[in-house]
Amino acid sequence: MEVRDSFFYTKEHEWVKVDENKGIVGITDYASQTLGDITFVEVASVGKDVSQFGYLGTIESVKAASDIFSPVSGKVIEVNEKATVSPEIINTSPYTDGWLAIIEMSASDEVKNLMTAEQYKEYIKNL
Amino acid sequence: MKTTTLYNKHVDLGAKIIDFAGFLLPLQYEGIIKEHIWCRNSCALFDTSHMAKVVFKGTEVVSELGKILTINIGNMEIGRCRYCFILNEKGGVMDDVVIYRLSLDKYMVVSNASTKDKIKDWYRQKIKNTEIIDADDFLDKIDVQGPLSLDVLQDVLNADFSILSSYRFSIFNILGEDNIVSYSGYTGGKGYEIYVNKEKTKSLWDMLLQDERVKPAGLGARDSLRLEAGLPLYGNELDEETTPFDAGMGRLVDPSHSFIGKEALEQGGKRKSIVYLVSETRQSPRHLYKILADNEDIGYVTSGCFSPVLQRGIGIGYIKQGIAVPEKAVVSKDVQGYVRIACNVVPRKELIRMAGIKR
Structure with a gap:
């Protein structure tokens, strides 16, 4: 199960990669493997304000639907259309091509509420 | 937790194992979509030994x-x-x-x-x-399903299964023993169910899997295949509060003999109408989502999933008594919720036609 260094993680298995005031957000390899074949994803539209651990979107596999929660607060400034059209890329490349949204972060210190890669590795080992 | 005779085979094949009705069974091997498509195009093997x-x-x-x-x-x-x-x-x-x-x-x-x-x-x-x-105590069951299932059985088991028509069975000599094989299954398409003595189950499974037209399929594909064929699942579409008439299967109630429940059915056996849903997008109706028409709550979804053949969400649900079945409906997690899925309400035959399922 891959975990990327220098990303931050939520208990609900979302990740955020922080680049200055922007956060690229996706779901983890653990989440994508647990869900199985991902068949649908819908993320809050560009311009929407989201709050940390608040609703960001919906992700579905053949069998189940789950909510996606935002790891950070801010405004959605970009959505990955490729993942919407071909959601299977979230299974194959959860940390790269399968990203979900870019959020203009309103509070950069919020990452202290998230897990580091080391902490997340430990967390999923115990699930 | 109980296991079937083939449990170790499933683990060795790399299956993701889940608890289903107290049995450890394979949810999937390669992935639900691949297994589903394989079953619709070739021949899939299911361990259904947990059934009674x-x-x-x-x-x-x-x-x-x-x-x-x-x-x-x-x-x-x-x-x-x-x-x-x-x-x-x-x-x-x-x-x-x-x-x-x-x-x-x-x-x-x-x-x-x-x-x-x-x-x-x-x-x-x-x-x-x-x-x-x-x-x-002594019988297992393996389902062999898909358009190539007859060819596979003829070649691998060296017997003439072509004598069977739909919902017929006969006794065939398999691995030196007499076994019941029926032309039946739970995928809506062509397929067979083989009843096999427990000592021979592993050998039969291995023999069939050696054929390159055959792949194993898990409970995930079993569920999406039955949903695509509009077949009910006990606990979802059927339960003790639901009558055969509710489920659209009154033709399976024969009043020419007496049976438990007959009198109750004669006093009014229909309290809701079963409907089949096809989403306009890849998003799927899900168990217990509400069915809305003109924003009014008219029913609920009993099962839903992504159809790998239609590349859309599909589902089955019930419309409450006294409400006309609409041609279109919105399926929603809750009346005000984020999840709102526009669906066409279709007859079961139309769902089967759309999915291209043939027997």
């Missing part, structure tokens, strides 16, 4: 077993199998089963794993003067 298999034998079997089943089993031919229901006194479905007429005074009933204990208790309570043999 009981044999009934005796001179009074027609009336004794017949009084708990909705069809008239007295006029079934030997070699025929039929789908029907066991009802409670209120006409609600206790189980949906397939019954095989093995001889004049001998039948086999195959039912769900999830209702196994309840239904075996019911047999012991209701059926008198009849030998009840629990075949789960």
